[in-house]
Amino acid sequence: MKKITKVLSVLLLIAMIVSMTACSATKVGNEQKQSSETKAENKEPVVVKFPTFYIGSNSGAEWMKNRIETFKEKYGDTIDLQVEEVPGDQAYTDKIKVLLSTDQLPDVVYTGGYNLLDDALVRNAVVDLTPYLEADPEWKALFPEEDLSFNTRDGKVYAIPETSSQIGYFYNKELFEKAGITSPAKTWDELFMQAEALKQAGIVPFAMDTADSGWVTTLWLNSMIGTANEEGNKWMNTMYPVDYNTLEVIEAVGKIQKMFMNYTTKDAVGGKYENAANHFFNGEVAMIANGPWMEADFHDTTKAPEGFASKVGVAMYPNDGMFVSPVIGMFVASKDKEHADAAVEWVKWLTNEESQLVAFETSGRTPVTPTLAIPEDVREKLPLSSQLLEMSAKAKYKYNYHQALWYPNTLDAVSAYYPMLATGKMTPEEFCNALSEEAKKNQ
């Protein structure tokens, strides 16, 4: 290599590294001496270890940042909150599992709904929160009976949620108008007729995907099952089902197959959430099933065109169905009372009214307290999420979703088998059979 090129490359390399690692430094002189003196007088603050994945581009990152900063301001002297950033939801769950299996759980665990509580309970790793609830009735009053009992085992409350789930579906009002549709479908038959009408108008009816358990696809599946009848609804509220070969499920899978084959985009099979979302933002697709956290994206001009937000409406599923269900909350796994007490302070901070309000404001997270007062300006910023809050009371069929209820390997199987279902290589019965087989492996 010529000498000049070599020198230039080295300079370039140094420039790159310096620009990435640029830092600022300020001398720490007297302040340090003073603080260490005062520290010697008071007790050492109690350490609360808290890993979390609500960082980076996660929609709850702003909420979490707010909570951490305000907590440290208030409790900084007595409680040392050590936050560990674990980027990626899956990475978080994997790490907690490794820690659990070596009995080294951190003080507070919050998976955002994924159920690790029962596995942790088997190892006696979880602190009973009932006495703490009893001692603070104001705090306890925030949580509806339903949400607490979802997190109760053997009469003891082990986890506290700060959110509950409410999911409907979003539709593009402009595209609906083009196809002559006046309002969201009231029955499943009507929905499929609307799909036909949209197709005739050259619009793709549904945004679908198959990766990561086919989130937007499976929400439709869950709704079909949950609104079919009593049995279907019960099934769609059961934790860890093993038998997927029920009438309601098979029928619903058949409808999904129809949707894949006729009413969605060419890259739905194998598609990820972002592909489905992008089609919706582009105005190519009329309907997408997803939760209130998506509302912020409608205003994001790197994702959706200017003014897109005003074209979007939110609806309940046919048969007045809606995802309304409690969520597995955060639990405490500290090994002694001192740490547990401190950890509970942090849990309280994450679940109090202020926290729920911040969560709703910054990411549309549904508050667990139904009577939470939401100021007018926030309602105006998030009209769709606010509408959802009111709709949930009117829902006739309430049910939960697959990621909260089904075994993880079954969720993976959903992704693996959807492509075969979508191309007709598998019948609905075979699909349900495959899911049941996978689920049974967990026993």
Added chain:
Amino acid sequence: MLKGKKRSFWIVMFLAPSLVLFFMFYGIPLGMVFSTSFFNWKLSTPKMSFAGFSNYMQLLSDSSYRTAFRNTLIWIAIQSTVHVSIGTLVALTLAKHPKGWKFVRTSYMIPNIISSAAFAMIFLNIFNAEYGVVNNFIRLLGFEDFNLNWYFDSRSAFFTVTLSWVIYAPVIMLLILAEISSIDQSILEAAKVDGASSFQTDIYIVLPLLRNAIGSSVVVAGTSMLKEFEHIYLTTKGGPGTTTLNLPLYLYNTAMKVNNYSYANAVGVTIIIIGVIFVISINRLFRVGHSDI
């Protein structure tokens, strides 16, 4: 060479650091993998209970395992032959220093510098049914309705996954190149003087001299198929159905999703056994470890 006490002394001294490293980080995990495969150890059972051979019996009747087993063997075969050939071909071509050979050598390494997550994302986008480069290119060639969903159509999924690792053989290229550089130039000169074309020199003289490196490459390539699962996990997750499921992915799912650690370790033991048989056979075949000089 060294004899007697001095010999033993240096043998021990030079082996010791690696042995310590090995025992600390492999010895114990290896022991655990073997022993726990005979127990019942899940996330949900805090106490392990002895289970004898039941995990292994279960493997025999597990259809997903059988599919994963078969796919893995096929991939080992393909990787040991096609992949190594491609890498060797690149090495042989570059060894003659054609114009720009350094550039090619550096470029070929680049895909390996990209992490698996990034790489999988890039490939998913390139092979996307609707807006991917590949399909768009094929449509340009005249097949306007071409819509094959490369990663998710059961006809092409296996091929697409294989493509992602077969064509990138910089490691093999490096192994062979390093060995070529130790070939005595005088042998090659003698061949030239005798009138051999460069092609004949390659086939009859260079390749046999590369016996060790090729043998090692086959071992490395084949056994990499016993570990490779990240790309599959990040794209097809073993699907459609179980078309692209292999043993390492099956192990990962069993350990991390079903949380059945003992069963996963039984799968792990079978992986190790396949690997040992493979390594021993290849070493015998290529007589690796013996010097020609």
Added chain:
Amino acid sequence: MVSYSSRRNLFKAYVTWFLKYLFLLVIVIISLFPLIWVAMSSFKTNNEILSNALALPSGISFEGYKNAFKIIGDLTFEAFGYRITMQKFGMFFLNSLYISLGSIVVNVLFVSMSSYIIARYDFKLKNVIVTMFSMSLLIPATSMIHSIYILVNRIGLNDTRTGLILVYSALQLPMTLFIMRSYFLGIPTSLEEAAYIDGAGFLTTFFKIIMPIAKPGLATAAVLQFLTSWNEFLFALTLTTKESVRTLPLSLNYFLSLFSFNYTSLFAAITMMILPSIVAYTLLQEQVVSSLTAGSVKG
């Protein structure tokens, strides 16, 4: 006048020449295309990336790069009596660099020593040891995670860069063994014998004579160790908690969560991760080539 057979030879020569360069061109295209695509995409908006793979970006915007730093955030810590604030991405980069270089030193040094012995001498248990070392090529990382986690905690190396250096050196043990053993076998023993006759000791012979000749092999092993350490994710995730110790592969996850995606920043981060390594690698390759021509095997 040109004879028929020599014209045929000329034709063959052209065809060979053409095929050779076509082959190399294909190799270059498949190698560089992913990188170019990523770099181009780092200038597109999320919408553009997901809608059309080949289109050129509508404008060159460094938003993605700015956001990449913002999303990952910065870190403030105290060292040498100063309170330092640094971009976490830069911190991850330096950590990855340090750990990769450290593991190269440990791995290449330890394993080339052992490979030399294995290549030159026969002794009891030799086959057992070689088989054992080779076996480590076969054990899946997933199976090892539990025991290594416990072990690293016991020695007190959890959450340290040194812990990762040791783990990564161990992971690459079999590969370096194969490379170096193969290389040492290709060096004629006459060199060592000449050295002993001249009165050199074992250690001197190894480090002053053999190792310099083995530079190409060493460089190969070093490159492969670098790649393993640079891209390793699972152990980096499990064995560390403090951001001050974290490495680059984890940084990509900051941009991907279940419903929030930011492809622009993700690709910007990937480009930033790759470019310096390419430059560094290119420079390193130079070292290998120059040493190849400087000292060579004497027959």
